[in-house]
Every structure is written in C-alpha cells, then in structure tokens.
Amino acid sequence: MDGGGTARAGARPCDAPLVRRTSAESSAEVFAAVYVAHYRELVQMAALLTGSAAAAEDLVQDAFVRVMARHRVLDEPLAYLRTTVVNLARSRWRRARLGADKLATLGVVAVRSAEPDAADGGFTRLAIVAALRELPARQREVVVLRFLLDLSVQEVAALLGIGTGTVKSYTARAMEALRPRLEDPDAAH
Amino acid sequence: MPRTDHDAGRDPGPPGSGRLREELRSAVDLVQLDQPPLAILERAAARRRRTRLTILAVAAATAGVIGVGAAVAGLRAAGAPVAGPGPGPTPGQHASGDPGTHSGTGVPACGPGDLAVSWLPYGHSSMPGVVYFLRLRNTARYTCVIKGYPGLEVAGPATLHGNRAMYAPGNAALGRIPVAGIHLAPGHAVLSQVMFGGSVGWTGCVSPEWKVTVPLSRGRQPVRLTMPKSTEAQLCDDMPYLVSPVYPASRGGLPPSPGGTPPGSGHHQADYQHALATVRAYLATWKSKGLRVANDQFLPPQYGPRPGPYGPRLLSGKVTGFQPVSWTSPDEFTLVVDMDLRFPGTAQAWGQGVNTRFVTFAKAPGTPTGYRMTLATGP
Numbered sequence: 001m002d003g004g005g006t007a008r009a010g011a012r013p014c015d016a017p018l019v020r021r022t023s024a025e026s027s028a029e030v031f032a033a034v035y036v037a038h039y040r041e042l043v044q045m046a047a048l049l050t051g052s053a054a055a056a057e058d059l060v061q062d063a064f065v066r067v068m069a070r071h072r073v074l075d076e077p078l079a080y081l082r083t084t085v086v087n088l089a090r091s092r093w094r095r096a097r098l099g100a101d102k103l104a105t106l107g108v109v110a111v112r113s114a115e116p117d118a119a120d121g122g123f124t125r126l127a128i129v130a131a132l133r134e135l136p137a138r139q140r141e142v143v144v145l146r147f148l149l150d151l152s153v154q155e156v157a158a159l160l161g162i163g164t165g166t167v168k169s170y171t172a173r174a175m176e177a178l179r180p181r182l183e184d185p186d187a188a189h
Numbered sequence: 190m191p192r193t194d195h196d197a198g199r200d201p202g203p204p205g206s207g208r209l210r211e212e213l214r215s216a217v218d219l220v221q222l223d224q225p226p227l228a229i230l231e232r233a234a235a236r237r238r239r240t241r242l243t244i245l246a247v248a249a250a251t252a253g254v255i256g257v258g259a260a261v262a263g264l265r266a267a268g269a270p271v272a273g274p275g276p277g278p279t280p281g282q283h284a285s286g287d288p289g290t291h292s293g294t295g296v297p298a299c300g301p302g303d304l305a306v307s308w309l310p311y312g313h314s315s316m317p318g319v320v321y322f323l324r325l326r327n328t329a330r331y332t333c334v335i336k337g338y339p340g341l342e343v344a345g346p347a348t349l350h351g352n353r354a355m356y357a358p359g360n361a362a363l364g365r366i367p368v369a370g371i372h373l374a375p376g377h378a379v380l381s382q383v384m385f386g387g388s389v390g391w392t393g394c395v396s397p398e399w400k401v402t403v404p405l406s407r408g409r410q411p412v413r414l415t416m417p418k419s420t421e422a423q424l425c426d427d428m429p430y431l432v433s434p435v436y437p438a439s440r441g442g443l444p445p446s447p448g449g450t451p452p453g454s455g456h457h458q459a460d461y462q463h464a465l466a467t468v469r470a471y472l473a474t475w476k477s478k479g480l481r482v483a484n485d486q487f488l489p490p491q492y493g494p495r496p497g498p499y500g501p502r503l504l505s506g507k508v509t510g511f512q513p514v515s516w517t518s519p520d521e522f523t524l525v526v527d528m529d530l531r532f533p534g535t536a537q538a539w540g541q542g543v544n545t546r547f548v549t550f551a552k553a554p555g556t557p558t559g560y561r562m563t564l565a566t567g568p
Binding site: 039040053057061064065066067069084087091094122126129147161162172 | 220225234238346395
C-alpha cells in the first residue's frame with residue numbers, strides 16, 4: 001500500500017529539500033523540520049477552509065497527531081499533511097452542515113453572535129472569509145490551494161484527487177462567485 | 190504569506206486572482222498562532238497509536254475474524270478469505286461457479302438487472318466497528334436465486350487508498366452467516382453486512398463511492414453506489430472492511446428486537462399494511478398542510494409544532510417499499526420504509542427521491558389511523 005499518489009501530489013519542488021527523505025535522515029527529523037517550517041502555512045490554510053481561526057490550530061494539530069501516529073514512514077509528509085488538513089476540514093464542514101440541517105428540520109434556527117469574535121482578531125467577520133464560506137467545499141479548497149499556497153493546477157488536481165479540467169472549472173466558478181466581492185469590497189457586508 | 194522564488198513562472202491564474210491572493214494573505218495574517226512543542230503532539234500520537242492497536246485487537250477478537258488486525262498491520266491473514274486470488278469464496282461468483290442458473294434447479298440466478306442495490310441508512314456503532322447493510326432487492330417479476338458474497342470495491346474518491354475488502358462469513362454484529370442459495374421472490378430482499386474498522390486514529394477519511402458486483406455475476410458491470418448522507422459513513426486510508434455473504438432480509442440482520450426474533454415478511458401483513466397506511470396519510474398531510482401539521486397528527490408530541498421555519502415543502506410522496514425489522518407486539522413494531530419524496534426546493538435533512546427510514550409504529554387510539562410513528566435513520 002503506497003498512497004504516495006496523493007501524498008506526493010501537493011509537494012512543490014521548492015519543498016523537496018525539506019520533505020524528501022534520504023537514507024541519512026530519520027523520518028522524525030524530517031517531520032520536525034516540516035513542523036517548524038510549515039505549521040503556520042497549514043494553520044492559515046485550515047483557517048480559510050473552515051472559516052474559523054479558532055478551529056484551524058486544533059485541526060492542524062490533529063492532522064500532525066494522526067499522521068505521526070501512522071506506522072508507515074511517509075516520503076513526503078508535507079503533501080500528506082496538506083491532504084489530511086483538507087480532509088479534516090471537509091469532515092468538520094460536513095458535520096457542521098448536517099447539524100444545521102437537522103436543527104432546521106426541527107424548526108430550530110441557529111443564532112449567530114452579532115459581535116465579532118474578539119479572540120480571532122475579527123478573522124471570522126472578514127468579507128473574504130465570509131465569501132469563501134458561501135462557496136461549495138471543493139471550490140473553496142481549490143481557491144485556497146491555488147491562491148494561498150500557490151500550488152499549480154496539476155498539484156491541486158493531484159492533491160484533491162480530481163482532474164485538472166475540474167480544477168480549472170472549480171476555479172472559474174469560484175472566481176465568478178467571488179468577483180462581486182473582489183470588485184466591491186463592501187458587497188458582502 | 191510571502192511569495193517565493195518558486196512562484197516565478199507559475200500560472201498567474203484567471204483575471205482577479207491577483208486581488209484574491211492579496212485578500213487571502215491579508216486575511217490569514219490575522220490568524221494567531223500558538224504552536225505547541227512537537228513533543229506534545231508526539232505524545233498524543235503515541236497514545237493514539239496505542240488506542241488504535243487496542244481497538245483493532247478487540248475487533249479481531251470480537252469478530253472472530255483473524256484478518257481484521259492483520260489487514261491493518263499490512264499483513265494478509267492466512268485463513269481469512271480476501272478479495273482477489275486466494276482461498277475462500279470469491280465475491281461476485283457462486284461457489285459452484287455457474288453464472289447462469291442455480292445448480293440444477295432451473296431457477297435463474299439473480300442478475301444485476303434483476304436487483305435494486307442500495308445502502309440502508311444505518312450505522313450501528315457496535316464495538317469496535319461500524320456496521321452497514323447493503324440491500325439487494327429483487328425487482329424482477331420472477332423468483333431468482335442469489336448466493337454468496339457481493340463484490341464491494343471502493344470507486345472513489347482518488348484520495349482514498351489502501352482499502353481492502355475482506356469477505357468473511359461472520360462478524361461480531363450478527364454471528365456466522367452461512368453461504369447458502371436463497372430463492373428471492375419478487376419484491377423480497379437480501380442483506381449483506383459491511384463492517385468498517387474502528388474510527389480512531391485514521392487519516393484521509395471520506396465518504397466513499399462504491400462499486401458493487403452482485404453475487405453470481407462476476408464480470409458483469411458493477412453497480413456504483415454512494416452511501417446515504419444520513420449515515421455520514423466514512424472510510425479512511427488503509428482501513429479494511431468486512432463483507433458478509435448475503436442472507437434473507439427477513440432474518441432481521443439488524444440488532445435483535447427486544448420482543449424476540451424479527452418476523453419474516455410473510456407474517457403480520459395486515460398490521461404492516463395498516464401501519465403503512467399511516468405513513469401514506471402522513472405524507473398526504475405533509476403535502477397538503479405542511480410538515481408541522483403532519484408531525485402533530487402522526488408523530489409523538491415531542492415532534493409537535495414549534496415556532497419558526499418548519500421543514501421543507503413536499504411536492505409529492507409515496508411509499509415504494511418496506512422491510513420488517515423488529516416485532517414486539519401488534520402494538521409496537523418497526524419497519525424500514527422506502528419513500529419516494531419530491532421537494533420543490535431544498536430537501537433539508539431529507540433527500541430528493543428515495544428516502545429510507547426506520548419507522549416504529551405504536552398503537553395510539555384516537556389518532557387518524559390508530560398509530561403514532563417515530564422516524565429515524567437508524568433503529
């Protein structure tokens with residue numbers, strides 16, 4: 001069982017010195033290096049995927065714990081971590097949506113606080129974050145991977161396990177949906 | 190997030206993407222970090238690894254199937270029948286290998302075109318795995334024979350990898366299931382149990398799409414299936430799943446009812462039909478007067494009217510099938526009911542098309558049909 005098809009997908013050439021194992025390196029050392037160098041990037045990515053800065057760190061730490069708990073040594077832990085973060089964010093999103101649907105069926109309307117969450121510096125209330133939250137999960141993932149992490153279309157396709165045409169299509173649809181926001185920063189308020 | 194030299198030469202993206210990049214980077218600058226020492230996460234990972242191994246050991250012991258633990262460890266257990274070459278039954282094929290008719294009886298084997306294949310929306314969290322039921326219902330106008338294991342493969346998404354089907358005649362939830370030919374009358378169904386590994390410590394978990402090959406029809410086009418949203422069923426990387434032989438749905442196949450053995454579909458027909466009239470009346474009321482009124486009339490009081498928006502509008506709804514699950518008495522029993530529901534807009538927790546629910550009926554004098562019912566996605 002390899003699984004490298006997914007794991008290798010998100011790795012950029014510039015990451016190679018950090019994430020590609022050589023026989024002289026221990027996987028623990030490589031993992032520690034990834035943790036130091038890429039923790040911030042993964043948390044930022046998770047924050048945009050979940051729409052919550054508070055949840056992002058928990059999610060990324062969970063991803064590290066899950067990946068470290070594996071017996072298998074990973075050739076490219078960064079790519080694998082990115083995939084894990086995307087999957088965890090998607091699961092979290094699905095659970096939240098399912099809960100909201102059930103509440104709606106029971107006639108319960110979720111109430112959002114009128115005050116920005118002070119703990120996240122207003123991140124949750126940012127218009128771009130709100131706009132991302134309105135996108136379908138796949139479109140949101142494509143936007144974050146392409147435009148925050150600057151992954152290529154091919155890398156995003158491999159990381160998400162979809163075709164390059166699909167990535168382009170999701171990108172176009174997402175851009176179309178976000179365009180009013182980008183042209184008029186006040187549009188989503 | 191600063192751009193690097195690596196960015197040079199990259200696809201700049203569609204118009205507007207530059208602005209989008211700026212906005213995303215400004216946004217994430219607000220994200221505060223509290224990065225713990227890696228050692229803390231390493232300790233958590235070690236705990237998780239130990240927990241997972243313990244759970245899998247219990248799984249293997251409870252199920253009596255050596256292969257569960259071994260499969261996760263990357264080993265193939267010598268005695269466990271698995272997909273592909275090797276000893277034991279081969280999914281999608283009768284043990285005697287005759288793909289046309291059941292040996293000597295002249296009764297045709299059930300082909301993919303004769304069967305409606307679906308997942309029951311049911312996740313039974315019996316320790317340690319999660320059990321789901323694959324249902325194969327005879328939609329032909331004639332009786333056919335079915336026997337053996339349905340072939341079950343993960344069809345996607347591509348991010349999921351390393352999963353392995355293990356075909357075994359028993360599991361912890363139902364005990365040993367004999368591989369036997371079943372004469373399947375029109376409208377009747379067989380079930381196959383599918384048990385996933387425990388859900389602790391796995392990565393890459395997603396709700397998968399499946400390819401199902403019906404027994405006796407190896408080589409024929411598999412049926413592609415997704416699991417009902419209501420189960421939130423997730424399969425993870427490297428997770429094995431146990432598949433049982435098919436057995437008559439009238440055996441029960443679900444956790445035993447408190448009142449004893451679930452009935453065969455031939456018993457209590459009058460009660461079932463009376464109860465199904467309640468479902469039909471419920472749907473008719475939902476359609477004409479709304480979900481609030483329907484719940485008030487046919488469901489227990491805790492489902493009654495509440496303020497605020499209340500459920501989706503129903504365009505049409507009909508009962509398309511049912512299966513007995515448990516029988517306590519004529520005053521209380523449970524059926525799995527298939528309903529074809531159409532909504533003009535959002536279906537909320539329901540779905541457009543076939544919805545399967547576990548419906549428990551309780552006698553309630555004074556109600557329109559003499560029953561109140563509770564609807565659940567699992568028993």
